[in-house]
Amino acid sequence: MIKVDKNLCLGCFSCSNVCPNQNIVREETEDKRSIHWKKCKEECDLCVEFCPGKALSLVPFDPACEEPTLTFDLVACKICGARYATEPMLRRIEASLPRELQKDSTGLAWIWVCPVCRRKIEAERATKQMVLGRSRANP
Amino acid sequence: MPKVLVPTVCPYCAAGCGFFIAVEKERATGIEYMPAHPASEGALCSKGNAALEVLYHEDRLIHPLKRKGDSWTRISWEEALDLVARGIHGAMKERGPDVVGFLSSSKCTNEENYLIQKLARSLGSANIDNCARLCHAPSVVGLNRTLGAAGMTNPIADLANSKCIFVIGSNLAENHPVISRWIHKAKDAGAVVIVADPRLTHTSWMADVLLQLKPGTDVALLNGMAHVIIKEGLQDDLYISKCTSGYEALAEDLKDYTPEKVSEITGVPAGEIIRAARSFAISPASAVVYSMGITQHTTGTDNVQAVANLALICGHVGRPGTGVLPLRGQNNVQGACDMGALAEFYPGYRRADDPETIRFFSRAWNSTGLPAGRGLTATEMICAAASGEVKAMYIVGEDPANSDPSSNFTRDALENLDFLVVQDIFMTATAQLADVVLPAAAWAEKEGTYTSTERRVQWSHKAIEPPGDARSDLDIVCNLAQRLGLDFSYAGAADVLAEINSLVPAYGGITRERLGDFGLVWPCPTAEHPGTPILHSQGFKLKDGRASLGPVKYRPAAEDASWEYPLVLTTGRVTVHHNAGSMTRRSPSLIEREPDLFVEINMADAAKLRIADGDEVTITTPRGETTANARLTDSVKRGVVFMPFHFPGTNILTADVTDPEARIPEFKVSACRIARRN
Amino acid sequence: MPVYVDISRCIGCRSCEVACKRVHGGKGHVNVHMAGDRASVPIFCHHCEEATCTMACFSGALYKDGERTAFAVEKCTGCGLCRLACPFGVVWTDKLAHKCDLCQGRETPTCVVTCPANALSTDFEAASKRARTRAALVAAYGGRV
Numbered sequence: 001m002i003k004v005d006k007n008l009c010l011g012c013f014s015c016s017n018v019c020p021n022q023n024i025v026r027e028e029t030e031d032k033r034s035i036h037w038k039k040c041k042e043e044c045d046l047c048v049e050f051c052p053g054k055a056l057s058l059v060p061f062d063p064a065c066e067e068p069t070l071t072f073d074l075v076a077c078k079i080c081g082a083r084y085a086t087e088p089m090l091r092r093i094e095a096s097l098p099r100e101l102q103k104d105s106t107g108l109a110w111i112w113v114c115p116v117c118r119r120k121i122e123a124e125r126a127t128k129q130m131v132l133g134r135s136r137a138n139p
Numbered sequence: 140m141p142k143v144l145v146p147t148v149c150p151y152c153a154a155g156c157g158f159f160i161a162v163e164k165e166r167a168t169g170i171e172y173m174p175a176h177p178a179s180e181g182a183l184c185s186k187g188n189a190a191l192e193v194l195y196h197e198d199r200l201i202h203p204l205k206r207k208g209d210s211w212t213r214i215s216w217e218e219a220l221d222l223v224a225r226g227i228h229g230a231m232k233e234r235g236p237d238v239v240g241f242l243s244s245s246k247c248t249n250e251e252n253y254l255i256q257k258l259a260r261s262l263g264s265a266n267i268d269n270c271a272r273l274c275h276a277p278s279v280v281g282l283n284r285t286l287g288a289a290g291m292t293n294p295i296a297d298l299a300n301s302k303c304i305f306v307i308g309s310n311l312a313e314n315h316p317v318i319s320r321w322i323h324k325a326k327d328a329g330a331v332v333i334v335a336d337p338r339l340t341h342t343s344w345m346a347d348v349l350l351q352l353k354p355g356t357d358v359a360l361l362n363g364m365a366h367v368i369i370k371e372g373l374q375d376d377l378y379i380s381k382c383t384s385g386y387e388a389l390a391e392d393l394k395d396y397t398p399e400k401v402s403e404i405t406g407v408p409a410g411e412i413i414r415a416a417r418s419f420a421i422s423p424a425s426a427v428v429y430s431m432g433i434t435q436h437t438t439g440t441d442n443v444q445a446v447a448n449l450a451l452i453c454g455h456v457g458r459p460g461t462g463v464l465p466l467r468g469q470n471n472v473q474g475a476c477d478m479g480a481l482a483e484f485y486p487g488y489r490r491a492d493d494p495e496t497i498r499f500f501s502r503a504w505n506s507t508g509l510p511a512g513r514g515l516t517a518t519e520m521i522c523a524a525a526s527g528e529v530k531a532m533y534i535v536g537e538d539p540a541n542s543d544p545s546s547n548f549t550r551d552a553l554e555n556l557d558f559l560v561v562q563d564i565f566m567t568a569t570a571q572l573a574d575v576v577l578p579a580a581a582w583a584e585k586e587g588t589y590t591s592t593e594r595r596v597q598w599s600h601k602a603i604e605p606p607g608d609a610r611s612d613l614d615i616v617c618n619l620a621q622r623l624g625l626d627f628s629y630a631g632a633a634d635v636l637a638e639i640n641s642l643v644p645a646y647g648g649i650t651r652e653r654l655g656d657f658g659l660v661w662p663c664p665t666a667e668h669p670g671t672p673i674l675h676s677q678g679f680k681l682k683d684g685r686a687s688l689g690p691v692k693y694r695p696a697a698e699d700a701s702w703e704y705p706l707v708l709t710t711g712r713v714t715v716h717h718n719a720g721s722m723t724r725r726s727p728s729l730i731e732r733e734p735d736l737f738v739e740i741n742m743a744d745a746a747k748l749r750i751a752d753g754d755e756v757t758i759t760t761p762r763g764e765t766t767a768n769a770r771l772t773d774s775v776k777r778g779v780v781f782m783p784f785h786f787p788g789t790n791i792l793t794a795d796v797t798d799p800e801a802r803i804p805e806f807k808v809s810a811c812r813i814a815r816r817n
Numbered sequence: 818m819p820v821y822v823d824i825s826r827c828i829g830c831r832s833c834e835v836a837c838k839r840v841h842g843g844k845g846h847v848n849v850h851m852a853g854d855r856a857s858v859p860i861f862c863h864h865c866e867e868a869t870c871t872m873a874c875f876s877g878a879l880y881k882d883g884e885r886t887a888f889a890v891e892k893c894t895g896c897g898l899c900r901l902a903c904p905f906g907v908v909w910t911d912k913l914a915h916k917c918d919l920c921q922g923r924e925t926p927t928c929v930v931t932c933p934a935n936a937l938s939t940d941f942e943a944a945s946k947r948a949r950t951r952a953a954l955v956a957a958y959g960g961r962v
Contacts, residue, residue, distance in 0.1 A: 014896035017912065050894045052875040085901050093902045096873050104904060115906030119860045122905045123850030130824050130856040138339075138349040170839070172930045182933040185835040312828035316933035319828050323934055327947055329954035339854045341828045347955075714830045728835050774854035 001061045002037050002047060004068045008055035011035065011072035011086035015047035015056060031083045034071040039063075053088070077114035084114035144171055145602035146656065148589050150246065150582040151186040151717050153467035154178055154295065154317045155591025157657065158187065160583055160602040167191050167583060167603050177657050178295045178593060184316035185715050185729065192726040193581065194603070198565050200578035201607025211576070216608065216618075222575050223533070224622035226558035227262070230531040236263030236510070240520035240529045243269040243480035244536030244612070245472035248587025249596070249646075250635035251612040252471070252478040253486060254627065255535055258620050261506050265491065265514025266529065268482045269475040270537050271467075272517040276801035277434040278465040279476055281443030283488065285687050286456070286463065287680035290473060293426065293462035294593040294660065294672045299324035300460035303422035305333045305415070307446065308357060308432020308807075312341035313714035315466050315592075318428075319345065325460075331422065333415045335360060335407075336432060337709055338739070338781055339774035348415045351776060352405040354709045355696030355808040358438055361445035362693060363401030364416035365452060366393045373420035375454030382678065383451050385688040392690030404693065406776070420453045424460030431468065431711075435806040439798040441691040451686050457675040467592040468718065470582075474590030477643065477661070483513040487643035503642050505626075516802040518543065518795065525552035533560045535612060536579065540568035541719040542784075544793040544804040545762045562615060567721045568787060579612050580605035587613065587632035588654065590661070593672075596649050597658035696808035697796040700778060704760060704810035706744065708792060709775075710784045720785035736767040736786035740813065741777045745769065748813060755816045758782070760809050763791040766816060780813065819864035819884060820919070820926055821944050825951075826936035829857030833928035833937060837861075837917075840927045846907065846917040847928055859928070859937070862886060862907045862917035870916070873902030878914065885919055 002015075002024075011033055016024040023040040024047060027033065041061050048056045074083035075090060090111055094102060104110050110118055144159035156179035161169035170191060174181035193199075203219030204211040214222075230238050241259035243252050252269070259267040271279065279289040286292070298304060298321035311318045322332060322345055334346035337354045352360050368374050369390055379386045398409035405412075419425045427450050433442040447463055455461040467473050479486035489496040491513045501509050515523055521543055523529040532553070543549040553559060553572045561573040570576045584605040590596045605611065613632060620627035629635050633651040640650055645662035653659060653666070660670040678684035700707050715732045716723040723729045738758055740750060750756055752771040757764050758780070765788030775781050782789045784806070793806050831849045838845030847861040868886045871879045878892035879899055890913060897910040908916040920926040929937045938944040 010896075010898075012896040012898065014894040017895035050876065052894075052896050052898060085897075089898060089901055093869075093873050093898060097869050097902065098867075101867065101869055101904075110904045111901070115900060115903065115909075118904060118906035119848055120850065123852065123858050123860050126822075126858045126860075127824055127850075127852035127856040131852050134344060134855045138343070138346065138351075172927075174930065179933075181930050182935075183832060183836070183931050184933050185831045188832055188835040188839060188931060312934075313830065316828060316830040316832065319826075319934045323826050327951050329951075329958060331958075341830070341857070344828065344856060715835075728838060732831060732834075772854055 001039055001041070001059050001065070003057050003059045004037060004070065005055045006070055008053045009070055010053045010088040010092055011070065012052060012089055014050050014052055018046045018050045020044065020046065031074050032071055033074060033086065034069055036069040037067060039065070039067055053092070075112070077117055078112045079117040080114060082114050082116065145600050146173070147583055147602060148470065148597045148599040149183065149187045150190055150470050152315050153470055153472055153592035154315045155470070155589065155593065155595050155597060156183055156187055156317055157597065158183055160191065162602050165603060167194055175656070178591065178595065179317045180320070182317050182320060186717055186723060189726045189728045192728060193564070193722045194583055196725050198725055199606050199609070200564060200566060200576060201609055202578060203608065204576040206574050216610070219575055219577060220618055220622050223560050223577070223619055226531055226560065226574065227533065228623060230558060231262065234530060237266060238528065238530040239264050240266040240515060240524070240532045242517060242520070242532065242534040242537045242539070243267060243475055245269050245271055245469035245475040246536045247471065247475070247612050248585070248589060248599070248632060249471065249474040249478050249639065250587045250632040251616065252475040252480045253635060253639055254613060254616045256478060256480045256486070257504065258616055258625065258627070260500070260509050261504060261625050262623060263508045263510055265510035265512060266482065266520055267480055267514060268517040268520065269472070269480040270469065270517060270542060271472045271476050271481065272802060273542060273804065274431055274468045274472060275434055275465055276803045277439030277443045277798055279481070280801045281440045282447060282463065282465070285444055285447035285451070285689070286675060287686070288674055289476065289488065290594045290674065291462070291464045291592050292456060292674040293459070293464060296321055297459055297462070297673070298322055298426060301325045301330055301424050301426045302460060303331045303333070303418050303425035305419050305425060305427045306342055307335040307427065307429045309428055309430035309466055310336065310340040310342045310711060311428065311430070311466055312345065314430070314712050316714065318466065331418045333418060337775065337779055341714070348411060348418060350407045350411055350415060352407050354707055354779060355436055355438070356405040356693070357433055357436070357442045358445045358691055359396065359401050359404040359693040360407060360412065361442070361449050362393055362396040362691070363398055363405070363412050364419065365449050366396040367398060367413050367416035368420040368452060369393060371417070373417065374452045378454030379452060382685055383688050384683065384685045386452070389448060389688045389690050419449070424458060425453060425455045426460060426462050426464055428464040428466060430466045432807060434803055436808065437697045437796055437798050437805045438694050439803045440800045441694070444689060444691045448688055448691070451688055456686070457673065459673065462673070465592070470591070471589040473592055473594060474588070474596070477590055477645065478639070482516045486639070487645060518797055518802050518804055521549050521552045524556050527555065530556060531558040532556055534569060535562045538567040538569045538719040538721055540572060541787050541790060544790055544806060545795040546787070546790040547763045548795065562612060564609070565721050565725065567719070577615055578607065578609035579615065580609050584609070585611035585613065588636060594661045595658050596646070596654065596661060598651070598654040697805055698794060698808055698810040700810050704812050706811050706813060707779050708758065708760065708809045708811040709779060709781050709807050710789055710793060711781060712785065713783045716783065716785035718785065723785065736765070736782065736788050737770045738767040738813070739770045739772045739775050739781040741775050741779065742771050742773060743777050745771045748815065750813070750815050756813050757816050758792060758811050758813050760792040760794070760811045762794065765789065765791045780811065820861065820929055820937050820939060821941045822859060823936050823938070823944055823948055824856060824858050825948065826934045827857050827859065828934045830933055832931050832933055833859050836927045836931040840920065841915070844909070844911060844915050846909070846915065860905060860907060861928070863905065869902045869904060870899040870908050873898040888914065888916055888918060
């Protein structure tokens with residue numbers, strides 16, 4: 001049976017992806033995601049091994065114990081407002097990267113911007129000179 | 140079973156890019172590139188990359204179909220061919236052969252086009268045409284007259300040798316993307332690029348000089364540039380005296396077109412006209428590239444002549460890096476014209492109104508009763524269908540209900556026919572109106588030659604079998620001809636090509652055996668001839684071997700903005716779609732990138748009309764109305780709006796007024812009004 | 818050997834986008850962005866020297882293999898941390914992660930071969946020399962012959 005430490009869980013779905021028996025059920029809506037761990041009697045500990053947050057552990061089966069469910073609010077992109085990640089995941093990335101890589105040249109904390117907007121920012125940055133030059137040549 | 144790579148020619152535009160179809164277990168499973176190809180060097184645009192998606196599309200026609208009220212009944216080929224033969228024969232027996240119209244397809248091979256026009260004419264009908272009428276008919280007429288040959292004078296790759304490239308009325312970056320490769324190579328070597336277009340297009344990104352002219356004022360602009368060149372003495376006098384005729388009359392006529400006056404007509408600053416003219420004239424090798432922005436006008440033939448005049452007075456013809464380069468639209472529109480699927484020409488551009496032509500083909504085809512004189516053009520056939528003069532039509536691989544102007548009128552005209560046969564790979568809007576629909580093979584499911592815009596004749600191999608009961612157009616036409624009592628016993632495409640070799644001089648040496656990896660470029664008259672990538676280097680096939688210069692007067696477009704219709708609508712293409720869109724709109728990776736019809740409106744006009752980006756708007760012309768999503772932009776000037784014609788709505792709006800000679804409709808200029816839908 | 822973009826050549830034809838998606842079984846790793854009416858650029862993996870996606874990957878599925886930022890699908894758990902750790906938004910998680918693999922198994926990345934305008938290249942030196950020469954010619958002639 002799996003025990004979850006809710007202070008360590010990132011809400012990333014890794015466990016649900018690796019579980020061979022569909023015992024970890026995921027649900028995602030526009031602004032929330034939740035994970036539900038069914039009680040299982042398997043000796044398998046794949047989810048424990050592949051938990052990036054080390055939030056899971058294998059404990060002896062206990063029929064009296066309730067099945068845990070964790071729900072995470074999804075963080076809104078600072079630019080477009082689209083919900084794109086759980087806060088613990090973003091915090092984890094913030095912690096895993098060297099300080100100087102957490103901001104880009106414009107000082108923007110890109111971690112708090114969704115991937116779609118990150119691509120747009122990169123495209124704007126890359127084409128800025130070209131757009132200026134062409135606008136100047138042919139106004 | 141191992142993977143086999145079958146070389147093929149892209150079925151979309153006329154650039155003629157080659158690629159390999161990977162075939163596993165008789166299925167086309169992938170595309171591999173062809174880096175040695177002379178026009179594309181292995182590159183493919185988004186359409187080429189998605190080409191296989193249409194092959195296994197669920198909408199493919201796989202059985203012959205017969206109309207039964209509002210629905211369709213599946214029938215056998217026997218029954219279908221009998222029905223078609225009876226329909227055509229019946230109409231002809233009653234009213235003479237001219238009541239039947241034939242539309243051949245610029246998507247089909249040369250061999251198929253040759254057979255379709257041979258079928259029409261052998262039955263006595265002069266009414267054979269193809270959709271070149273809607274794209275480059277003015278090039279055929281105008282270039283034959285001025286240069287003596289209707290085709291791109293120089294190969295695509297030769298653009299890299301140019302020092303000045305003048306692109307007018309062509310958004311090649313979106314429509315023939317591979318050609319921009321060669322323009323960029325020229326730019327790497329310091330070439331100047333001039334782009335004239337009413338819109339800021341992706342092509343205009345390459346421009347050093349940008350001339351954003353008012354739609355329909357091309358003659359004025361071209362004459363204005365020629366005026367500057369002559370006034371400043373930049374013309375090539377030696378070339379003019381040695382290789383052209385008619386210069387004096389032209390020079391006299393051009394005196395009126397001062398930059399100031401032209402600037403007033405076109406809306407292009409006089410300084411830019413002068414700058415463009417000088418760059419074009421003084422460069423050691425300048426090329427002028429054009430497409431439908433030049434041809435799709437009531438002044439289309441004039442526009443083409445003005446283009447040729449400009450190149451000729453500067454001596455920019457017949458050498459590497461120079462030339463007049465019409466970029467054709469469909470993969471085989473050049474070939475369909477070469478093969479005589481045109482109302483006014485028999486194969487090899489022999490004039491239909493020349494008795495010698497009729498004698499020649501009567502003997503060659505062992506046929507009596509070939510029709511003399513030109514037949515009805517594609518656009519005229521539709522009018523004749525509406526008036527009842529044409530009773531039956533056989534349409535191969537074309538979709539006039541979408542691609543012709545004023546589509547409400549076109550649909551009514553097609554419905555007015557007693558008998559309509561459509562042969563296609565999908566149930567197009569035109570096929571919906573048919574009595575019998577014949578399922579055809581797509582390009583990868585048959586073999587034959589295609590002639591690209593640079594006159595390169597390439598053999599495309601059969602990679603897979605057609606789906607269901609579908610058959611190649613060649614098989615269908617031969618079977619039908621035999622039912623109509625004609626001797627069309629050809630063993631296959633190579634057999635037909637052999638007949639073409641013997642009857643079309645420019646294709647004389649383009650035999651099946653010689654068509655290796657990348658084909659041959661016509662004219663190639665004999666079996667030893669290497670082909671002719673650059674035309675007109677040894678004079679012209681006209682009187683005295685000289686090109687013919689002739690004055691062309693600026694005439695305004697048929698329609699202009701008015702109080703009732705204050706905006707000028709111009710049409711064109713987008714990069715992920717092709718022509719009427721029956722293939723690209725069914726291609727998942729293309730349609731997802733441009734799913735809906737849109738209209739580009741200048742920000743200032745939109746503000747006045749209280750239209751916001753993305754609003755659904757109604758566009759109205761005297762022909763009808765259509766709805767589209769507004770796209771606010773600065774890429775069109777105030778007073779001009781733009782719509783792509785890949786979606787069924789656009790041609791409801793366009794006008795069916797045509798060029799008096801080439802009979803091309805004026806797709807590029809229609810007066811319209813726009814309102815937000817509530 | 819990452820792929821370099823010469824933005825002055827990009828014509829916005831989206832060929833790389835369509836081709837990439839095709840050769841990767843429907844999962845593309847290139848997005849062509851339009852900058853108004855004036856320019857376009859394909860956005861894809863830079864194969865960063867200090868690749869933040871590899872730093873965030875706890876299972877070792879993403880790793881540096883010379884210049885290339887490589888991905889071993891069998892080690893991926895689909896946690897999605899890499900997607901969030903990429904500053905350019907060019908790592909995707911679709912159950913499992915996927916990103917530009919420079920078309921392993923092909924001689925040249927598909928986007929480079931298919932690009933009609935030669936805007937993409939694997940030879941940074943040659944591409945930048947070409948761009949410098951062109952700029953010098955424009956400066957010398959001022960857009961005139």
